[in-house]
Amino acid sequence: MKDIKIKVNDLSLYYGEKKALNEISMDIPANKVTALIGPSGCGKSTFLRCINRMNDLIPSVSISGKMLVEGIDIYDKNVDVVNIRKKIGMVFQKSNPFPKSIYENIAYGPRINGIKDKTQLDEIVETSLRQAAIWDELKDRLDDSALGLSGGQQQRLCIGRTLAVSPDVILMDEPASALDPISTSKIEELIHELKEQYTIIIVTHNMQQAARTSDHTAFFYMGSLIEMGKTNTIFTKPLQKQTEDYITGRFG
């Protein structure tokens, strides 16, 4: 039995009175890519944001159930959310680099963690940019503003920024939806390389992308988890009719 990195038990989420996630239970395996698919508004992004407690930022949100990361419930009262986010990083749909230099963007996370030594920071910046497959493009422009990069470069920069704090898990919320096909395939290649070291959970509305990049797939519909399994199985022999309908394009 492979390692389970994250175990979700009956997780429900409410926006005030309105229930948006219905008792989600799933096991997310370590060092694999898990894709969350489903039509717009099905709750996949909401669920993703539960994993690093970004929904805490919305005042009307309340959550019940458990989200266990390596056995510890991250919603436990005694847990410091800041530490969770250092372990579980996130890449957003639209790239959001800081209006600072490329170097300072990557160094942001390490600096927050107290690293001040310039040599150390230089090393981390290089390693992160290499891991994000963008070192060669940027190594001579580290002091340029990050805002001058193209969309695809900015997104890879954001991935590098997330890697710089050495997380275990990387959450990606439709990371390539705002990018052209070439940038998209670069990101997909990157995901493939990263999964050796990291556990990756990716939300995508692009089923071909899910089929290409992921090992496991979870299908969400109207706030519920309908089916989850090996990507191969989900896309060829789904168990639920709803899954099959979505995959074959009958709705969504």
Add this chain to the structure above:
Amino acid sequence: MDTTLNQTENQFFSSKKNNSEIKGKFFTGLTQLAVILIIAILFIILGIIVYEGRTKFSWDFISSFPTNGMTEGGIFPALIGTFILVIVMSIAAVPFGTITALYLTEYAHEKSKFAAAVRFSVRTLAVVPSIIFGLFGLGFFIQFVGAGADTVLNDGQLRWGQPNILWASLTMSLLTLPVIIVSVEEALKTIPRELREASLALGATKWQTIRKVILPESISGIMTGTILAVSRGAGEVAPILFTGAAYYLATLPGSLSDQFMNLGYHIYIMSTQSSDVEKTMPIQFATTLVLLILTLSLNIVAVIIRARIRRKAK
């Protein structure tokens, strides 16, 4: 074929002017007249000031002390006094105002009653007549805090319990606080949510996010607020009437417990109580010109910075 063309012509080129067209032109003309009137008034005022003060307005005027019972000489000490006033005022008001704006945008919950009270207070403070600030300064800073300080620190000897530049600056800072808070808030609101999310998702605390991402981005708003506050503080007279301004001092203020001269106050006293109002007319106008140039240019700079902030927000 001919008749259809004529019909079309009639429809498009109707020469009958109807009622609403005339009304439209009338109101357009009215607004144009109003604009011309306002600009004309402005230029007439400026023109009179420049003309009447032209004999006195010079570098010497700005750099020398008044002489001969204030009927000759320059306004150097009033200029310096005004500078010190706005500097001390800014040191008090800018950090306080920035922190308040930060609280209102970053920390306050939507339904918080405390935040609602703060917002209400800021708005109310913005419309309080400036003389009230002067009275408050006298009653609170001078007679309560100052006198209290004297009892505790100086064995009752009078040093802080009287008008001086410290109390005047603090009084002025209360007046300009709303301006700073509103400007900083405006700048903070243009910072997109995504930047805060990016920082928090990397494991930063809220305070780290504010210190490293939000504050650096809001510097222009802080600058705008400060410049507007300084411009206001340089020109207002009522708050410093009883809290520290003086008409004639032989020396520049040497410590915070000294009184000071001030451009606006100088103009006021000179035009109402000077020994020879006729003779001092050119000085009055020249002083007014100096004050006007100071406040106008500060305001223009603030407007430019604010326009840049707004463009960035789009």
